[in-house]
Amino acid sequence: MEDTKQIKETREHKKDVTILFAGDSGDGIQLTGSQFTNTSALFGNDISTFPNFPAEIRAPQGTIAGVSGFQLNFGSIEIYTPGDRCDVLVVMNAAALKANLNQLKIGGTIIANTSGFDKRNLKLAGYLDQRNPLEDNSLGKYRVIEIDVTKLTREALKESPLGVKEKDRSKNMFVLGFLYWMYNREMKPTEDFIRQKFARKPDLIDSNIAVLKAGYNYGDTSETFTTRYEVKPAPMPKGSYRNVMGNQALAIGLISAARKAKLGLFYGSYPITPASDILHELSKHKNFNVRSFQAEDEIAAVTSAIGASFAGNLGVTASSGPGIALKGEALGLACILELPLVVVNVQRGGPSTGLPTKTEQADLMQAFYGRNGEAPIPILAASSPKDCFQTAYEAVRIAVQHMTPVFILSDGYIANGAEPWMYPKSDDLEPIATALINQVSEEPFLPYERDEKLVRAWAVPGIKGLEHRIGGLEKEDKTGNVSYDAENHEKMVKLREDKIQKIAEFIPEQSIDQGEKGAQVAVLSWGSTYGAVKTAVKELLAEGQSAAHVHLRYIKPFPKNLEILLKTFDKVLVPELNSGQLVKIVRSEFLIDARPLNKIKGLPFSSIEIKEGVQELLSE
């Protein structure tokens, strides 16, 4: 059997492949992408994904505005980004091609659903005179595979009792099946998924599986396609893996940390893109004693969390930029109360409502300074979907050990992106001690007395002898009584700042991700730019260039050794998806000539962009 096949087709080995699925936002693109992701992850590839969809739930069909995309990069090597440009572009209609052709490598493959290129679709996509790009030789630089997916799907479902509309809805499965053939993947994980998803609709199970198989068999039997690709499993560290999305990892991190701190988890939240999935995920796990509360607004979301923290729960709230702006006053309250609170900002393009479904890192200054008065709040940033777990865990640890609100900065890119995660065992997670007290001493209780870390005790209602009042008015040192005393105010402002700075003694020192101290150019990154910088610096090092990569998880306070480390490099480049925010802070904190590299397009950096930025500095 194998032998006869070999005659018909060639097999090409690939280290890594980037596929971009694109179609109408109702075409099931995200589902197709995530199924291919899961299957490839189970197969053992390293993988990174980037869903990219319009803000409208159902934008006008067939138009560029309505195009939804899902990019994934999988390989037999370590993968850090969803890929700069794609090898394969799957387009369900003309608009999808027009919107994404510039993402395709020269010589790349286009898989086009020809029925999405009829007159109407061409017009909607804005092709001049309804000129069909599949027919006018304009795609000569690419390999085009034309398939009439709609027609073949309907044919595969000839016997099905479903209506035409419903039949057409499963055409994404045809494409998925075809790609499974092309990349030699098993269909079973997706078949299992379909059976689970449509457990109550047997007709849909039958139709989706039939179309999936039809797509696979089409590749197998059609003489046209002779090349199949093989992407072997990646040499990943030994261990047990699962696939995880950023918001999901964040939610799991919060639950794990609350468990390890022996605290009830209270999550106050108001729906907002792209943070809502954290609420959805947490709400699924009520059996972990998760109290998720969909509040009436962003302000109630954060203040209810403050109330819960006062009562001894781990109070958590999350939002995106506009919601964080509304929470600002309450964050000042949490800061002066000195209660634990975790605040997640899944950043998106701003200002105002901005670009709800696009990614950006433009809320760093908001996290640093976005409150009245001097209200310092520690800031941590997650670098990848799986890193959201560890970042959330650390944020909780800092909040409950140092009695302070803590910011977690994530963004739309990692929140919705997915990657394989070597998940930990619960026994391997560090227990988290808290500042809770339940002992009454002989002395009267002073709520703002501090320990050597400058941290006050967490005294929770219900404990006899610790009754006390806290509030947003300036408080007297130690007693917490209202005080308008000038000296006391200055002292308290400094104490609150010193307390935060002292956290630097309880976080790891800054390490170098790649390269050596003293390199000619160091790239200093934070948040979701990690993968692009990692890939770029890896290539630069392989080319023998003097480059290094330093990636920050702890942004406030900075790790103690960061200044000394940065000063060993000739030049420091700070790439950010904003107009230059971390770079300003680094320059003013350390008086070094750090240089910005900015992108403000609602899209992540490609590694090429980073590489070019470094090369420019190297050649100066």
Next chain:
Amino acid sequence: MSETAELKYTSKDFSSDQEVRWCPGCGDYSILKQVQSVMPEIGVERENIVFISGIGCSSRFPYYMNTYGMHSIHGRAPAIASGLKIANPDLSVWVITGDGDALSIGGNHLIHMLRRNFDLNILLFNNEIYGLTKGQYSPTSPTGKVTKSTPMGSVDHPFNPLALAAGADGTFIARAMDRDPKHLRSILKDANDHKGASLIEIYQNCNVFNDGAFEVFTDKTTKPNSTVFVEHDKPMIFGENNELGIVLDGAKPHVVNFEEEGISPNDLWIHDKYDEFKSSVLIRCFDDPAIVENSLPRPFGVFYQKERDCYEELLHAQIGRSIEMKGEGNLDDLLKGQNTWDIG
């Protein structure tokens, strides 16, 4: 627990070591005193009581109570109390707020707390003025009110706070006043006994910026004819010699001199605080005696009460059901998820 608690405390036990700093003559003093004197009677240990306030004169209240307390930010006390109550449903929670705090900046939180029916008590000090910011009109100031921010008179239409509470399906709706301590104490106890969100609007005189706003209702000479103190299952009777009463003509209340007119007290409007519709009529008795001739008296007392599930109980019941169905959360299962694979 309650018996010993009752014996154990006196009102002094509830007064903190902080000097009370309201203006001399402020109505807040009386309310503080009544709350402190009711506390020993509610049968709750001091450490299980929490006072939460927002911003405004009244919101200094928690500092003066020797319990747990939080003086938070403007308008947000109901939201903070909601989180507190979810985190620990066993606490006795008292929200202290004012007309600006609860009805203007915090209006959203108030209505949502009421509809969710958290088991807590809200004392809304209504003085129809912004006192802490030195005298601007508030959402309960009457139209035409001349203040620093409305030199030509306010053109705002005022809230009837209790009608708002009824609109939000509040389950305990009452009115009291600072100058009738005994009545206030009894309403405070009723509120405490009610399981659910209890809202008491308390008329409170601001003698500095809005002196006499409620004088017609509180002054000995005018009070008998301008107010009616309603009690459950009793006819609505008022007047200097208890000679006046209210009858319901369909849904419309009328004042009658029942003795003169030979009407039996049993034929007057008998207050039924559990009757949603009649309570709405009572809540709507909101004539301004300065404007309306032969106005209806302003009612005081518990207007409406209903038993309804409390949010925090429902939430914890769901958690319980989830544990019953899936078992106590297993962290390793959560970390592992549905699909895994091994390498090596």
